[in-house]
Amino acid sequence: MKKETNYPSNRFSIAPMLDWTDRHCRHFHRVMSKETLLYTEMVTTGAILYGKGDYLQKGDAEHPVCLQLGGFATADLAQSAIAGKERGYDEINLNVGCPSDRVQNGRFGACLMAEGDLVGDAVKAMQDATDLPISVKTRIGIDDLDSYEFLCDFIDKVHNKGCDTFIVHARKAWLSGLSPKQNRDVPPLDYDRVYQLKKDFPHLTIAINGGIKTLDECETHLEHLDGVMLGREIYSNPYLLSTVDQRLFNSQEKVLTRFEVLEEMYPYIEQQLKDGSYLNHIGRHMLGLFQGLPGARAWRRHLSENGHIPGAGIETMQKAASFVTED
Structure with a gap:
């Protein structure tokens, strides 16, 4: 059952980016857009439960803000979701899209696409542990598991355990042979596959990510989907955020210079x-x-x-x- 939010969940969001989307970055982005859903960097369950640092730092001005988790053990994910709730996050997102070797060695990220039942169990565990909305960020496939049928099967398994919101990077990931940077550029984009996913799962919230650079493109995607996520373009050209509220959320607020x-x-x-x-x-x-x-x-x-x-x-x-x- 979809858990209600008090913000337009995932209509426009900024992607979690390792070593970049920290609390200072999020505060800066929030100055320019009050409506955008912001994300933490991916934080592993091990760091939250056993790390010596405070990996959940955030400011009061950041809302709405989503905590992205990396992990596979259902109990650890549930405990981490509770920690996120206690620290005031608005949503929890499970990373099923990162293809780095370090992530694969920890059995989380994109390799979890091959384990749809496990991802579904993880979602259920987090939903049972907290009343926060739980979303999943994924790819359209991994390695040779890249058919549309495979993607639908994964979405179906995870949805059946309670996930109603998916952010889909419109490229597949190669788990070996390509670096994380190459996995952001080399596999071809397939926006039509994500559009088809929304047609076949109209009851789900589907947002798209990957290669999007302008608000014109965002508006085009929003004709087909529920949300758009931008990543590195926002980081290199952050002032693009200054008109997001007016163009995508019908805000009447003044645009800051x-x-x-x-x-x-x-x-x-x-x-x-x-x-x-x-x-x-x-x-x-x-x-x-x-x-x-x-x-x-x-x-x-x-x-x-x-x-x-x-x-x-x-x-x-x-x-x-x-x-x-x-x-």
């Missing part, structure tokens, strides 16, 4: 610096803010060269921005 986005970030940055962060911990996520404008390269260079220096603060960012001329 790039310099207004920067101003909105200053209080957060100052607090984080007081708490022990370095400027580059936050600034690295903001390097693309002025992409395409005169002075953008100087902005990136000054911030990159000076943001790591102990004591670097708002004035460093202001100096970097002084090189930019806004249209």
